[in-house]
Amino acid sequence: MRKVQVKKIKARLISSFLLEFFLILLYKKDIIREYFTSESVTEGHPDKLCDQISDAILDAILEKDPKGRVAVETFVTNGLMLIAGEITTSAYIDIPTIARGVIKDVGYTDPSFGFHYANCGVVTAIQEQSPEIAKGIRVVKEDLTKLGSGDQGLMFGYATDETKELMPLPISLAHKLTKRLAEVRKKKILPYIRPDGKSQVTVEYENGVAKRLESVVISTQQSPDVSLAKLSKDIKEKVINTVVPKNLLDRKTKYFINPAGKFITGGPQADTGLTGRKIIVDTYGGVGSHGGGCFSGKDPSKVDRSGSYAARYVAKNIVAAGLSKKAEVRVAYAIGVIEPLMIRVNTYGTGKISDDQLSEVVEKVFDLRPGMIIKNLNLRRPLYRQVAAYGHFGREDLNVPWEKTDKVAELKKYSK
Numbered sequence: 001m002r003k004v005q006v007k008k009i010k011a012r013l014i015s016s017f018l019l020e021f022f023l024i025l026l027y028k029k030d031i032i033r034e035y036f037t038s039e040s041v042t043e044g045h046p047d048k049l050c051d052q053i054s055d056a057i058l059d060a061i062l063e064k065d066p067k068g069r070v071a072v073e074t075f076v077t078n079g080l081m082l083i084a085g086e087i088t089t090s091a092y093i094d095i096p097t098i099a100r101g102v103i104k105d106v107g108y109t110d111p112s113f114g115f116h117y118a119n120c121g122v123v124t125a126i127q128e129q130s131p132e133i134a135k136g137i138r139v140v141k142e143d144l145t146k147l148g149s150g151d152q153g154l155m156f157g158y159a160t161d162e163t164k165e166l167m168p169l170p171i172s173l174a175h176k177l178t179k180r181l182a183e184v185r186k187k188k189i190l191p192y193i194r195p196d197g198k199s200q201v202t203v204e205y206e207n208g209v210a211k212r213l214e215s216v217v218i219s220t221q222q223s224p225d226v227s228l229a230k231l232s233k234d235i236k237e238k239v240i241n242t243v244v245p246k247n248l249l250d251r252k253t254k255y256f257i258n259p260a261g262k263f264i265t266g267g268p269q270a271d272t273g274l275t276g277r278k279i280i281v282d283t284y285g286g287v288g289s290h291g292g293g294c295f296s297g298k299d300p301s302k303v304d305r306s307g308s309y310a311a312r313y314v315a316k317n318i319v320a321a322g323l324s325k326k327a328e329v330r331v332a333y334a335i336g337v338i339e340p341l342m343i344r345v346n347t348y349g350t351g352k353i354s355d356d357q358l359s360e361v362v363e364k365v366f367d368l369r370p371g372m373i374i375k376n377l378n379l380r381r382p383l384y385r386q387v388a389a390y391g392h393f394g395r396e397d398l399n400v401p402w403e404k405t406d407k408v409a410e411l412k413k414y415s416k
Helices: 002-030 046-064 095-106 131-136 169-186 228-243 303-320 355-365 370-376 408-415
Strands: 033-041 069-077 080-088 121-127 153-160 193-206 209-222 254-257 326-333 342-346
Touching: 033 169, 046 069, 046 080, 046 095, 080 095, 095 121, 153 303, 169 193, 169 209, 169 228, 209 228, 228 254, 303 326, 303 342, 303 355, 303 370, 303 408, 342 355, 355 408
Parallel strands: 080 121, 209 254
Antiparallel strands: 033 193, 069 080, 153 326, 193 209, 326 342
């Protein structure tokens, strides 16, 4: 009898062990590893320099004429800047002086950097907005409920709960690294750093959760008398380790610091810059979708800008309300048409209610007509140069209206 009981106990233990072993194998098999990379650029990067100049011009006009219409592009190359576009305003601004002021603020104050705020040539070619476009978006007696869209297009907003600012982790870290690069330069913590620079991070995910950084890339303009060994040591210590959480760095993390060698010639001397060429840097780092339109140099009647800001506002409130872990909001417009042509929400299967239901709730809570976006987010004021570098979204360091989460209670109410 005892032998039978012992055999049964052994059989149970073996079965239990085999089951546990099988579950471990099954669990390991189900681990899905993914990698995602995002980049950012410093304020001294030629394209970002152009974005900031275009938005500084916009801010100067809106400060004097909130109804001004602006669509300005900036181009920079070795020793030369061209500013062109359409401006309709009652205000007078000194465009070359504004542009030189931005270049100076960014840090091109030494001729050895290859571009100098006082010595570069400035050419302007400005005309008024097309009368056909102006007619299509004219507001009668300033009734913003009747403002038509300034253009056609598809705009996207995105939010995710993987960071406290509800932004994707890769672009969040990339921006923090480039901001820190500018900080150590301006505070002379690393005085040999020059204005042009980039960052890039690759995040490893396990089953959708960020686990570690696979790689970190920093490319920064430098003075010629600093060795790559010193630069690498200083960047790791003063930039990367002060920004990236320790739990995301391990012995397998790869570091690439000025991987092509010394980076001495930079800025517009080395590379032409143009407004609107960093649209992925400006948004979500490649996560989600993009309609293709840039933001900088455009007044808020252009839905490329205001529609994208509104879509982020909606997506952030959805995630902040706990209605999904991540959300992409899609909005479409036609030029001169008051109502949006489409409003849709995609929660990637993480929603507490269906995407169809959530889209209906969004239409009840948010007024996404172009004029009402301008009114409700108070967009006819100088706001824009401050977001022209280091991202337009997730900016907890700035009090921008599209980052508010003041619709959470209303969303919860209608979602019931």
